Amino acid sequence: MHRRTTILLITSLAALAGCGNSSGEPDAIRVTVTQTVTAQPSSKPAAAPDHGIHKMGDKATINDTESNIRFTAQVVEYQQPYKGPQPQKPSDFQGGDTWATASIKVCNEEGETFSVDQSVWSLEYADGTSVESTGLSGGDMPKPEYPMDKAVKAGRCAAGLIAYPVDGSKRPERVVYSPEGLDSLEWAVSELTD
Secondary structure (H helix, E strand, O other), X not given: OEEEEEEEEEOOHHHHOOOEOOOOOEOOOEEEEEEEEEOOOOOXXXXXXXXXXXXXXXXXXXXXXXXXXXXXXXXXXXXXXXXXXXXXXOOHHHOOOEEEEEEEEEEEEEEOOEEEOHHHEEEEOOOOOEEEOOOOOOOOOOOOEOOOOEEEOOOOEEEXXXXXXXXXXXXXXXXXXXXXXXXOEEEEOOOOOO
């Protein structure tokens, strides 16, 4: 920040000439100080408001300094019902009547090798309910599948579909990522996404 100070002395001609006023006293000198402050532009861009919910397709960067890992997580797409070859209809005990999928991608940007799994991804609804991954893999489940317990080295990614048995008459509001020991991340499920 730069500062410029200007001092302005205003005196009467009589004072400059050494003359006094009618009372015989010298004229008072009046001093005015003006300060101009010039702000320098910040080198950092203004931060966008963060409501904690990402748009579908956005990458979130996670810095886990305690574990020496920096990685990105991304929900690429949500489909309900899943548009590919349909697996067998969910069983009654699974709690849904159709399959939905979330296309997920997690990349290890740098640091230690870590494991990824479907179990930390879920769907959350406006009424407070949630749907967890079934953990089912293989067979006729949607492909390519997001891995179950896969090690991801620095510079590599894990990607694929996680299938959820959902009630076809309602849609979730969010896809939620809740890895152990870290804050949850959320991606909004748009009504336009099918």
